[in-house]
Amino acid sequence: MPKRTTPSIERPERTQVLWLTLLLLAAYVPLAPHLAWQISAFVALLFALRIAAIRWPALIPGAWGLVVLTLIGVANALSTYEGWSGQSAGAALFVSMLVLKLMELRRKEDLRLATTLIGFLAVVQFLFDQSPWLAVYLGAVAVAGLALLVDLNGGLGDTPGRAAMGIAVRVSVQAIPLTLVLFLLFPRLSAPLWHLGTDPRKGTTGISDTLEPGAISELVLNGELAFRVRFETPPPDANQLYWRGPVLWQTDGRRWSAGAEAMAAGPAGALQDASRPIRYELTLEPTDQRWLFALDRPVSVPEGAFLTPDHRLLARHPISTPRRYRMLSALRYRTALPDRAGREAGLQIPDNVTHRMRRLAEDWRSQADNDWDLVELGLRFFNREAFHYTLLAPRLGPNPADEFLFETRRGFCEHYASSFAILMRLAGIPSRVVLGYLGGEPNPVGGYHMVWQSDAHAWVEVLIEDRGWVRVDPTAAVDPSRVDNGSASRMLGSGASVRFTLEQNDAIARLARNLRLLADSLDAAWQDWVLGFSMEDQLSLLKWLRLGGAREYGLAALLLVAFSLTLSIVLLVSLRDRPRVDPLEAEYARLCRRLARVGLERRPNEGPWNYGSRVRAQRPDLAPTVDRFLRLYVPARYGRGCDPEIHRALMSLVRGFRPGVDKGARPDC
Amino acid sequence: MWRSSSPKALSSLFRRVPRGLNGVARVGRRQVYILPTRSGLSFAAVLLVMLLGSLNFQNNLGLLFTFFLASVGLVAMHHTWFNLLGISIRVRGGPPVFAGGEASFDVVIGSDGQRTRFDIRVPARRVSQQSIAVPGGDQRTIRVGLPAARRGLQALDELTVETRYPLHLFRAWCYAETDATTLVYPKPAEQAPEPDRAAGDNQRCALQGRLGTDDYLGPRAYRNGDSPRQIDWKAFARERGLVVKQFGGEEGEDVWIDWSKVTAPDAEARISLLTRQLLDAGEARARFGLRLPGIEEGLGRGRAHLQRCLARLALYDHAQANDPLDRAS
Known part of the structure; x- marks a missing residue:
């Protein structure tokens, strides 16, 4: 195969490689205690190699080296767990291969794929541990991964790191309402479709038979x-x-x-x-x-x-x-x-x-x-x-x-x-x-x-x-x-x-006991509302909405409606680009609206001064305020630029300005 | 993957962003196209596996996580689309180039609203892709290059503006109409015979032309394109109008570059030779003029004059033997 050259825009930067490596490490650490030490040893070796290679790029193995490493990784996982079956064996194999991907980060595309797979790694971990702390921790890792994706995409201006983090957080926050709707209404399976084989569980305690x-x-x-x-x-x-x-x-x-x-x-x-x-x-x-x-x-x-x-x-x-x-x-x-x-x-x-x-x-x-x-x-x-x-x-x-x-x-x-x-x-x-x-x-x-x-x-x-x-x-x-x-x-x-x-x-013992009770209540709520949420709860929610008769179809319909509604609201609130309005001009527009209400509409061809003099002529009683406004507004708007001091002064002027209709002389326009 | 291979027939079905009266194209709702990228497809595939796995193991936390990432992808898709919506595109032709070089165009992307538009790209064949951020209420320029094969006006009929902001999961793009042109001078020949001298002896010219002293030659009325440095500002202050001070070495060294004095197999080769002669004359700082059938550019000197002559050659239509510049004016 001819070697294709990677365009410079597709070549990852060193900091991005480091970022990905650290993210993967962060995502792996909570999984490590659930896997055998041999897996962690292999993974640690690769991490060490990767981090050293950021300094000395020659350390990255070539094509044959990669093949050898892959074989070692597979053999390591298979011999540790004596086969493919079981969640631990599957997780071990997946982690070994994912970390191996760190050796092959030639294009940004490779980094993107690896970042996406970190999400999969998180889901794999939830098979082993479902504590709220782990969820929060992996959620933070996921947001950091999104930031990496944003950064990889580029075009972020002068401060790419900060911009990427800000965008990732914003997108995540906007995704939360949709996530909740999906979680609440997405249909669940009542029985598993397949089994990954039995996992010899160690450490599950409880009464035996x-x-x-x-x-x-x-x-x-x-x-x-x-x-x-x-x-x-x-x-x-x-x-x-x-x-x-x-x-x-x-x-x-x-x-x-x-x-x-x-x-x-x-x-x-x-x-x-x-x-x-x-x-x-x-x-x-x-x-x-x-x-x-x-x-x-x-x-x-x-x-x-x-x-x-x-x-x-x-x-x-x-x-x-x-x-x-x-x-x-x-x-x-x-x-x-x-x-x-x-x-x-x-x-x-x-x-x-x-x-x-x-x-x-x-x-x-x-x-x-x-x-x-x-x-x-x-x-x-x-x-x-x-x-x-x-x-x-x-x-x-x-x-x-x-x-x-x-x-x-x-x-x-x-x-x-x-x-x-x-x-x-x-x-x-x-x-x-x-x-x-x-x-x-x-x-x-x-x-x-x-x-x-x-x-x-x-x-x-x-x-x-x-x-x-x-x-x-x-x-x-x-x-x-x-x-x-x-x-x-x-x-x-x-x-x-x-x-x-x-x-x-x-x-102290009593205090400890009360804290334990509180912690357990939080844990129970987590169990009830997150981990234990089931089809039955969905159906009772449906019943509460008086849609109980429709069962699964009702659920699907409700999901569609709620999802699109939430999406539209999120888009409306957060994604619309508002026109840029000069703050001074906004105050001037408000003044014009107030004057229009008493019949002194600004004509399209009138500048501020002309308009002001017409107002002065027709309504001398309004002249002082309008004059003061224009004397502040015109130099600021067309001259020195916006000064927050002036803006505040204009704002207070307009706010207090309530022209009444002049009963005497009707304006001639 | 959809970028390069869309055939002409298919691409003619896409809506273009029309140019406004002021030459600015504003991207509207119905002109933004969007498709997932390769990363987006692999993201979706991973999510699908996560979804099936979590559903199967009845792992609610896994489901929650999967739904979160799916929602992020969906929100990101709308970000991608909105990132292009409402931007303004104005294209300007770049400085003239010689045929065989690269004609450049300046694409000015403006963001009128409050939002910064990140990762705006104008994919072009030759220039390495560049991705820019346009702050709200501001504008930024991307320079696009196009190979200039032939002399004349190189037009950039259409232009793709694209974005993959924020997560590179989707690519949104639009086609913008432009009428920007860049002038392409003829490709100069490698070598050209010496043009005829209008006056004086060749020997002296050859000797002194290389020396190129900066003697003051006298005033001349201002013409468009003269450098402001040469303007006699003192004269201007005395209200004598714009007068240019002429410098140059050689007196009476006038060169006529003439269509009829050059032999060549065809018109383009002839134009190419004339171009070389013009460039040589410009380098020698001689006074030179250009004669084409039906057109004459009088004697002159300096960059502006050279450019005027080159433009004549670039736009010269031999078949009609007239000058589009003249026809236009």
Whole structure:
């Protein structure tokens, strides 16, 4: 291929190359923690090379060098992520190639393309992080990128840098109303069209679908939010807020798991005597799991989810973005009795049950009149004996239930729930372990409850013959004097938790807490109005505009109308070029209008002096003002140029000038 | 990509910006054309990918960002269009050039409103493109070059004014009518025979013509084109009218450059030879005159006289054997 010469106007300047490099660096930095270090190493190498090449242009690799670098970049991304699939792998590959483009900036066109792709890089990042800070930061990067585009286009006069920044900001501000209209009304997809493959996510915290000793006590140390709840009916007491998640049927004595039986889809047994349902809206943080948390027993089922026979709510797809759903729940109810298979699943006993566990269960059975009596005996056992409730549970060996019940007696909710459920099964009462959250911290600023990972909890449900499945929380039976508040407040901070009494006397701690509440309210608003805005919200907006019947078509029509209207307003307000009017001339024109109102119109052929003398002749009473005006106006307008002092004087003269109609002599014109 | 390859037949369909009575063309609404540039198309393609990706992953923040950039593009498109709307275009011919050189034209772009018009370009084939900003209420000049192939009046019938302000995503342009002309002198021959002397002997001329002393020769009445330096201002102050002081070395060294005294295969070659003779005579600071069939430019001296003679040659129509300048006056 013959080498084409680049015309000088198309050759990028050094500062523009530097500007692009810094922008790309700024856009990459927040993405770096989400990608493997090998990717950042490659990217850093290229950035270093680029910046050095601004000083020593010979460092830019030639065509073969570029090929080699490209191969290295692709191989690096592929070997790090072992394939193409997954968002991280895709992002890594894209970033490597985009930064590689920095090596090939011969024409301004190359810089323009790279700048445009920075926008794509921003959108890629939102797959990893959707915090408002990142949005603001990348928004600023985008405006700076626009300024670079303006500067690349050139023709900006004497101060191109400042002009470019000003133009970019102006265009951005004008684009904001249109952006909002599009965001509000652009139709959304209700289900994804394709998947980029599963991304092995690290660091997504939350309740898992198995329970082992230490699982929850580890989880509660995580300070993250699990979900927010906005109650529409008066909220129940904090110790009634049991948010049900996975239900575990099967155990090998150490580890509890869901069990095949529970996963079998089937109609959920209807609740009986469910009274006074609680109405609320829940915004779940992404968990990458399918279950949706609900207060105790869900009565309604949100869209895109279903109810299992053991009253778990399952979504059809894993929750990878914040999910908002409205729910109805019952706190008082009676579940239907399970069939034979369900009863047997609740009685399955692990192999490693010890003799003293069996004896304890048989002992309770012989003392109790009925099943509920037996449950209460079990609870009393936890209360009477020296059981301690603590985050710092000792490590347990191969048979944790036995060890916990008879030796260590120090544990967290998973120890209590697990061993209590096994004891109940030994005594012949079907039981299962339920994972979820307990409580919720009211946020008076935002008017909702926050449920944190530190509220994670495990409890037991037992089958009582005439009542169905009944919730039993063995942890609550522990004597309050044996709750280890000290270590909890040391490890959890001052977060409100139902189970511990944490100290909050410190003024600074209270202030910190209030600030945290405020920050969380802002975050919640961000979640609700930006991240969680969905098709449903659009349709309810439509309904509010009384266009609800038209659904998607109404939305499209509304989008068109609102968009064109907004665009016209923006254009009218900000883009019209106004004629340049001399400020002095404007004052003179106003004077002429005032005089015309009393019948002394200026004739087209009259200059200021001629006009003035005619006015003087016809209306001597107006002469002083008009004379003073003209004596100031004429020299300033046709002589020395505009002096702000004179302009102000003329303005005040005209403003005070209200000629009345002369009743005596009508003007002869 | 649409710039250079629009064929004549197609381009005749476009509306022109008409010239006003004062020679100023003002760009109106219906004369501004706009299309996306290559950068604009790639911007749109990237936005489309962003939109599909954000919709698919139900990523509202990504959507918000995509919509922002799309709105910016749309607003920018209107900026591009409005940037050209209402500007005034006036074209002036440049100084005369010799054929084979480059005829230049001054395009004066004015912005009457308050807004500065950024990135105004007048694409031309030869001159490297230049992009200017015209502040509100002001005007700026772009010089455009056009290859001058033939002698005579080189006209710039039409001119494209374009802009890609602000983001280079769209190109707006308009075609403006002009009647600007630049005078193209004939291309001088490499060499020409010595013209005849009207008086005096050649020897003396050859000796002294090179010396070129600045002796005062005497007064002469002012003629258009005389340098103000040569005007006798003292005489003017004494109210004797405009009188030019003539300087020059050689007395009686009058050269007639004559059509009939030159032999050449055709008229253009003859004109080319005459041009060379004129230039030589001008350089030698001789008094010279020009005789063409039907036209005579009397004896004279100096740049203005030389230019007058060159203009005669540039516009000389041999077929009709008359002079357009005369016909015009």
